[in-house]
Amino acid sequence: MLGIDAMKNNYEFKVKRSSKERFEVGCVGDECKWKLCASKLQQSSYFKVRKYVTMHSCSLDVINRHHRQASSSLIGQCIKSKYEGVSRVHRPRDIIEDMRKDMGVSISYVKAWRAKEHAMELVRGSPEESYSLLPSYFAMLEAKNPGTITHIETDENNCFLYCFMSLGPCIRGFRSAIRPVIAVDGTFLKGKYLGTLFVATCMDGNKQIYPLAFGVGESENDASWNWFLTKLRGAIGEIDDMVFISDRHESIRKALSTIFPNAHHGACIFHISQNIRHNFKHERAHKLYFTAAKAYRVPEFHRLMTEIYKVDYEVGDHLNSAGYEKWTRAYFDGKRYNIMTTKIAESLNAITKDARKLPITRFLEYLRMNILQKWFYERRTKAAKMNTHLTDWADKLVRENNKQGLSFQKLYG
Structure with missing residues (x-):
């Protein structure tokens, strides 16, 4: 050039x-x-x-x-390789330094910023073009992945409102092999038009993240959560003893009570602990809370609650008002197993931290290829080499418990 x-x-x-x-x-x-x-x-x-x-x-x-000749578009052409990976960080100040060293040219911060935007558009496409490609992308997903369910919602002016994506293999695996405990959460997108990513994820038999469905909407409000959970119900249907785990967002509570009226809804114990730590700042009560939340037996739970009341009466009242049936293992009506937090959903949000800057269609393809396809392939390959009836995690846990049990003393009545 x-x-x-x-x-x-x-x-x-x-x-x-x-x-x-x-x-x-x-x-x-x-x-x-x-x-x-x-x-x-x-x-x-x-x-x-x-x-x-x-x-x-x-x-x-x-x-x-x-x-x-040092226009922002030309500089963008020169530096576009710097943005080919989603986690690559190349700031305008880095561009200014590169141009000074490599070309002997001085450019302003504004020109460097515009060059960065141009380079990213060359590599990733424009946000506007990405939205226009979304219907074709979803049609291809459904054609190549049997059982996949996608939806796009637009307003009266044909402007984007929401989208939903759940791949066929994810749905089939959930129905056949995954415990019916779903963690739901939302996190912000970082592209030009912002928005919120909604995730529904589970934990597989090897204690690994199992993504079930994704959605995109404007924010975590009543309308968005209602739309996302309605599409999720359409994808997975009605399942006995369904359990949802979430933070205490009021929009999630209202949507679940309407769309999944027969499901059990548990609160993430970590979010409650953050409230305790922030509002009461009592470390002893904070530690007792976690032990009480995980207690299996009701008498053991009440013994720990008595200790909490002795340490800080206000903490005890706060936990009581939160509803024992929401955050305790002892009083929870459903089967949440060892899933006491929304960590599996938050971990997925952390994994997509850099990818959430991408235009929407490029971002959804990143989820499909770099997370779902990659994880399914790796886990299937590993499972094919297993020679035990249980998963690695479960087998290790059973062996450790068996080893501890050998030292127990048998008591006779």
Whole structure:
């Protein structure tokens, strides 16, 4: 590219003629003989260089350190490889330094920022184009992955409101092999139009994250959670003894009570602990709370609650008002097993931290290829080599418990 060559070799040019048929440029020095002339080939979109005077006879005084060819679009072309990975961080200040070292050109912070935006658009596509590609992308997903369910919701002006994606293998695996405990959570997107990512995820038999469904909406409000959970119900259907774990967001509570009225809803014990730590700042009560939340037997739970009341009466009242049936293992009506927090959903949010900057279709493809496809392949390969009836995690746990049991003393009545 002529502009890049000009920066690298420390000369500047000006366009003397530019049309559909002819292109002529010359050096910015009026007395300099350097020039390039090209004309369009017949029945082709290509231009052929007809004349090129390579030597410069101008003074270095005509060269500006801010170089007229150093446009944000041209710099973006030069640096686009820096943004090919979603986790790559290349800031405007890095671009300024690169241009100074590699090209000997000084650029402003604003120009560097615009170059960064242009480079990212070259690599990842524009946000507007990404939204327009979403229907075609979903159609292809459903065609190539049997059982996949997708939805797009738009307003009366055909502007995007929500989307939902749950791949067929995820749905089939959930129905056949996964405990019916779903953690739901939302986290913000970082692209041009922002928005919120909604996730529904489970834990598999090897204590690993099992993504079930994803959604995108404007924010965590009543309408968004209602829409997402309605589409989730359409994907997985009605399942006996269903359990949902979430933070104490009121929109989630209202949506679950309407859309999954027969399911059990448990609160994430970590979010409650954060409230205790922030509002009461009593470390002893905080530790007792975790032990009480995980207690299996009701008498043991009440013994621990008595201790909490002795340490800090206000903490005890706060936990009582939260509802024992929501956060305790002893009083919970359903089967939440060892899933006491929304950590599996939050871990998935952490994994997608950098990818949440991508345009929407590129982001959903990242979820499909770099998370779902990769994890399913790795786990299937590992499972094929197993020689035990239980998963690695479960087998290790059973063996450790058996080892401890060997030292127990048997008591006779």
